[in-house]
Amino acid sequence: MPRSLVLLAALLASSAAAQPLADSLAQRGIEAYESGAYAESARLFADALDAGARDGTLAYYAACAAALAGDADAAFRFLALAPDLGFLDADLVRRDSDLASLHDDPRWPVAVARVERASATSRLLWASPTFRTPYADTLAVDERVAGLSRLWAEVKFNFANFDLVPGRLDWDSLYVATLPRVRAAGSTLEYYRVLQSVVARLHDGHVNVWLPPALADRASAQPGLTTRLVEGRVFITDVWDPALAALGLRPGQEIVEIDGEPVHDYAARVVRPVVSSPKPLASDVWTYEYSLLSGDAATPVALTVDGADGSRQRVSVPRLPVEQARVVVPTPEPFGLDWLPGRVAHVRLTTFGGPEAADRFLERFPEIAEAAGVVLDVRENGGGDGAVGYRVLCALTGAERLVTAAWRTRLYRPVYRAWGRGEASDGDPAPTYGCDDALDYDGPVALLVGPRTGSAAEDLAVAFDLLDRGPIVGEPTAGSTGQPLLFALPGGGSARVTTRRDLYPDGREFVGLGVQPDVPAAPTVAGLRAGRDDALQAAAAALSLGD
Known part of the structure; x- marks a missing residue:
């Protein structure tokens, strides 16, 4: 059980499933287990359950500790x-050596069967x-309708942000209105585009x-190129495929038409209807960069591009198969370090x-510490595991603990609905992350963000903001974070829905809005064409504000 105890400790550090007293009792139960005081550990886990921790993992650990203490x-x-x-x-029950003393007891097969039945029931249901x-x-047609129905149900009962959807969306009405489109879809691709247009309404x-x-x-x-929307215009920022360079495509050229249609008209007709991102910045990123x-x-695809010198070129550009494009x-390296003027x-x-x-940052920390x-x-970080970013932030602050984004999730209780009571929520109003590395950089720090800063990287931005460690520079972040639930759809596709609402501990929202910069700084056309990173220069200049 020791590895599982580590997982439990991480759960307790990031969850509000237990009340503060229960959380403290469970932590003490872990410590007693690790010291070999198994009877005391079992008692503390039991007390945590009595204090309000409705968590099956705690009950299981109490069983393990009791078994080791000889209390069958x-x-x-x-x-x-x-x-x-x-x-x-x-x-885990069957193989856990902590429970070995119970195996010869006639109650053992009954206990194992009880967990197996619960597991099998859960698998069939979910x-x-x-x-x-x-x-x-x-x-x-039946498969298509079933897929839409599953999507509707998973969103209806799990989506954390209905109140943030513009225009007071009636989800049931949208489901009914979509049924004819699903039945009429002439291909699986067309069917999936319909489903994408449905979830796009959630923004x-x-x-x-x-x-x-x-x-x-x-x-x-x-x-094999990348694009970016800058000051309302679409530019090529990188040309990776040598065949495209041979056609005359260059970074800094502006795309004005796609397949003979003005670029913004094409984006509005073809791309934006299936983009599910908050407006405006994150939606623009998905529309004009990731999917255009x-x-x-x-x-x-036929592109009409204008050069900085006023020249115009029409080019037929091949699309690369997905694996070839990869x-x-x-793919950018997870970590990079270079040096700007003034060290x-x-x-x-x-x-x-x-x-x-985080690993590579900490390896280079002795060098960074001299900056x-x-x-x-x-700016280019779409998220992942928030703990990775917190490890970096710990080293830049010397804090013992970081206060991170608060969160809540819907607490749907069917019987409460039958009684006419409203839906509640559960969560953690002020979670923290413990800093383990004894590192402390005390120089000025600026955080550079933008609309591609999403999910766990936004959680890092919130933690940085709460520290008041230095200025946040750039553009608002994506405004898109929260724990997603993944599920399968017919025909081999899949979907996800966010189940957790993240926000500042004082209640300020950033989902749908983004973490706001202290020092606004956006890319410019002049900077792009000159190979200059205006936002990075603004961040370096803003460092004095963090003294």
Whole structure:
């Protein structure tokens, strides 16, 4: 059980499932277990449950501690309680050496069977394979309706942000209005576009419908270049495919038409209706950067581009199959460090999808610690594991604990609805993250953000803002974070819905709005064409504000 105890400690540090007293008792139970005081550990876990911690994991750990203490009766009582409180890991019960003393007891197979039944019931209810049907170019009408119905139900009962949706959306009415479109869809691709247009009405970047992999090259192929919306105009920022360079495409050229249609008209007609992101900045990123030129690999896209010198060029641009594009278009390194004038360290963290960004930052910390100032750049960071960013922030503050974004989730109790009572919520109004690394950079720090700063990177921005460690520079962040729930759809596709609402501990919202910069700084056309990063320069200049 020791590894599981570590997981429990992490859960208690980030969850409000237990009241403060219960949380404290559970932490003491962990400490007693680790010191070998098993009877005391079992008592403390039991007290935590009595104090309001409705958590099956705690009941299971109480069973383990009681078994190690030789109290079989208490161990079986807690094992019987665990599945009622949500503990479903029958495999762990069977193999956990902490429970070995119970195996010869006639109550043992009954206890294991109880957890197995609860687990099987949960799988049938929430993880049924019914919707995992194989891909077909045209799904049966019943499959399509079932998929829409599942999407409707998962969003209706799990989506955390209905009150933030513009225009007081009637979700049930939208479902009914979409049924004819689903039945009329002539192909699986058309059907999935309908589903994407439905969730786009929620304007939430953590509610998405993803196409079946079989459709990737027919719908998600892209040219080997990147684009960006700057001052309301669309520019090529990088050309990665040598074949496109040979056609005369260059960074700094403006895209004015796509397939003969003005670029903004094309984006509004083809792309934006299926983009699910908050408006305006995050939606613009998805529309004009991530998805603008997506399409069928078999069909080139016609671009009309203007150069800075006034020249105009019409080019037929091939789209690369998805796997080939992943080779041609490089993935940024999770961590980067370069130096600006005046010994200012420019630290780039492009993803928290793994520990590498924090690991490499800490490896280079002795060098960074000598900097006159630090610009922490998370403009290209779409999120991942928030703890990765917090590890970096700890080293830049010397804090023992970070106060992080508060959160809440819907607390739907069917019987309360039957009684006419409203829906409640649960969450943590002031979670914290404990800093383990004994590092402390005391120079000025500026955080550089933008509309591609999303999810866990936004949580980092909130924690930085709460520290009052230095200025936040750039543009508002994506306004899209929260724990997503993933589920399957017919034909091999999938979807997710955000189940958690993040906000500042004082109640200020940033979902749908973004974390706001103290020093606004956006890219400019002049800077782009001159190869100058205006926002980065503004962040370096703002370091004095953090003294």
